[in-house]
Amino acid sequence: MTNNYELYKVFYWAAKTGSLTQAAKALFLTQPSVSHAIKQLEDSFGITLFYRNSKGVALTQEGTILYSYIEKSQILISLAEEKMAALKNLDSGELRIGGSDSLFKHYLLPYLEDFHKRHPGIRLHLNHGTTPEIIAFLKEGRIDLGVVRMPIVDSQLDVRESIQLQDCFVAGARYAELKDVVLSLDMLLQYPVILFSRNSRARMAITELFQSYGHKLKPEIEVGSVDLLIEFARKGLGISYVTREFVSKELDEGALFEIQLDVRIPPSHVGIMTMRNMPLSSTASRFIELVR
Amino acid sequence: MTNNYELYKVFYWAAKTGSLTQAAKALFLTQPSVSHAIKQLEDSFGITLFYRNSKGVALTQEGTILYSYIEKSQILISLAEEKMAALKNLDSGELRIGGSDSLFKHYLLPYLEDFHKRHPGIRLHLNHGTTPEIIAFLKEGRIDLGVVRMPIVDSQLDVRESIQLQDCFVAGARYAELKDVVLSLDMLLQYPVILFSRNSRARMAITELFQSYGHKLKPEIEVGSVDLLIEFARKGLGISYVTREFVSKELDEGALFEIQLDVRIPPSHVGIMTMRNMPLSSTASRFIELVR
DNA sequence: AGGAGCTATAGACCACGTCTATGACTAATA
DNA sequence: TATTAGTCATAGACGTGGTCTATAGCTCCT
Numbered sequence: 001m002t003n004n005y006e007l008y009k010v011f012y013w014a015a016k017t018g019s020l021t022q023a024a025k026a027l028f029l030t031q032p033s034v035s036h037a038i039k040q041l042e043d044s045f046g047i048t049l050f051y052r053n054s055k056g057v058a059l060t061q062e063g064t065i066l067y068s069y070i071e072k073s074q075i076l077i078s079l080a081e082e083k084m085a086a087l088k089n090l091d092s093g094e095l096r097i098g099g100s101d102s103l104f105k106h107y108l109l110p111y112l113e114d115f116h117k118r119h120p121g122i123r124l125h126l127n128h129g130t131t132p133e134i135i136a137f138l139k140e141g142r143i144d145l146g147v148v149r150m151p152i153v154d155s156q157l158d159v160r161e162s163i164q165l166q167d168c169f170v171a172g173a174r175y176a177e178l179k180d181v182v183l184s185l186d187m188l189l190q191y192p193v194i195l196f197s198r199n200s201r202a203r204m205a206i207t208e209l210f211q212s213y214g215h216k217l218k219p220e221i222e223v224g225s226v227d228l229l230i231e232f233a234r235k236g237l238g239i240s241y242v243t244r245e246f247v248s249k250e251l252d253e254g255a256l257f258e259i260q261l262d263v264r265i266p267p268s269h270v271g272i273m274t275m276r277n278m279p280l281s282s283t284a285s286r287f288i289e290l291v292r
Numbered sequence: 293m294t295n296n297y298e299l300y301k302v303f304y305w306a307a308k309t310g311s312l313t314q315a316a317k318a319l320f321l322t323q324p325s326v327s328h329a330i331k332q333l334e335d336s337f338g339i340t341l342f343y344r345n346s347k348g349v350a351l352t353q354e355g356t357i358l359y360s361y362i363e364k365s366q367i368l369i370s371l372a373e374e375k376m377a378a379l380k381n382l383d384s385g386e387l388r389i390g391g392s393d394s395l396f397k398h399y400l401l402p403y404l405e406d407f408h409k410r411h412p413g414i415r416l417h418l419n420h421g422t423t424p425e426i427i428a429f430l431k432e433g434r435i436d437l438g439v440v441r442m443p444i445v446d447s448q449l450d451v452r453e454s455i456q457l458q459d460c461f462v463a464g465a466r467y468a469e470l471k472d473v474v475l476s477l478d479m480l481l482q483y484p485v486i487l488f489s490r491n492s493r494a495r496m497a498i499t500e501l502f503q504s505y506g507h508k509l510k511p512e513i514e515v516g517s518v519d520l521l522i523e524f525a526r527k528g529l530g531i532s533y534v535t536r537e538f539v540s541k542e543l544d545e546g547a548l549f550e551i552q553l554d555v556r557i558p559p560s561h562v563g564i565m566t567m568r569n570m571p572l573s574s575t576a577s578r579f580i581e582l583v584r
Numbered sequence: 585a586g587g588a589g590c591t592a593t594a595g596a597c598c599a600c601g602t603c604t605a606t607g608a609c610t611a612a613t614a
Numbered sequence: 615t616a617t618t619a620g621t622c623a624t625a626g627a628c629g630t631g632g633t634c635t636a637t638a639g640c641t642c643c644t
Contacts, residue, residue: 005297006601008369020622033602035622045376048571054610054621061386061436061573062379069372073365077300080361084337087354094353144353279340281353298632312591325633327591332632346590346641 174236192220466528484512
């Protein structure tokens, strides 16, 4: 036995208001429709659910038992509908982003702050990892979107290109003599170089660039965070390879200056990755919209 | 926002089976109907609920949230439908009967035993009281049916006449000399009479009978239970006014004998009362059917 | 390349749910 | 007692929306 669940909605309101007429008003129906619906339900069970009298209706013993179930059921549905509305309005929900720590700090932070201020009900989950890890997270459905350096080639992913970033070499006061000089790559190699750890994409890119000019780039120091790259350069421990946009403060203040090279380091882009052919949550698409 | 609740049934099965095709089978629909229903639900929320792929469908983050509500709701409805079926089959439920203790013991007991054996899932509630109390219980909806002595005149009640009962005077061995004598009322009054307590209908009826013949019936002893009427008569404390059918055992055994009178005591009927214009529960109507 | 799954889309159709109009009843008025 | 205003039930007409069939598009597997 399986009823049209619409009938339970009608039953709920009839029982709740104690009146078919009132139920009809609540449901934007006419009274005969409600009467008919209740009759259908009663016939389907072979059980009378209401006593009818001139003041309205009252649940029978069996009707009361039915109501005890249906009431809970209807309340759950109402909660579900409210919850869906909240998700839609971005009053509730969660946004799971994967990326590198440096991109979170230097690129995404202002957007995250803004988004959180606009939608305080949405919980933010930030997962850091290397590019392949981020891609794996995406494919496992553990994050909604990933933010990494381009280029990304993966047929399962959609990648939106975001701002351009320019990597460069920077030094502190200790190497002031290089400020107005244009260096060649082999000249640069005379100085101690500080690079990010081996498996990063930026590190691989610059190593390849040197290789393509017949040079071998061997760092004096390897560090695991962008902040240390900056800090070590300031302290004069060497020349750091960093993203210009991430050291704009230090460059403006004069704490660091950019080394001019006679070769052009190709710029890179930030890419926002999502799963291709998977619908985005309204939260995720709103966030992407904000970033672009 | 208020959806057609049928859509939630479809959503539930689609989520549960992870396949629109399977959901369609479970619901005896075609796959396009299910596809359409899910689309309607998604459009109504403005939220994508499922990822579609070539193996079937999988809930999105938001779909999972919706499912957590809808699953509970649907399970409650299933339980409700099962419960209604159980009530209908008399596998479950309750039957509330009002009556006097003596009628329960001497008239209803075998029916109650039989009914309980057939429908062990149904809880029996027996409420004893005087006839006006029973009627009040009925009108308050505290009992489903009342079993009392006729006649009952109440326009709000339906009364079904059941078996006939014959009241009579009985005595024990102490008054053996009356065994083959036909007594007149005034002769009877020479002996100590034991009656049921003042407000009973049987007591009122016999008092009126004596009055209509110009006699005043004044009991030597008044008792509050039929068992005591019988016991006192056996012990020779007087002549008890009892219902013949309730002392058939004692009459057969010779512990008591019936006093023959020169006037006929009108028989009375047992009446089964229910509320007029109030539908009977299937349980109650089944029981009444059994009794008649 | 072909087959066997899956879901989506288009368009036709008809049952069923809704409506209006009315009746029957009750309770509380005048 | 008659009136009125509120119940719910019933009958019958109407039209929409849910369901169907047919088909396309896609992915995966042989």
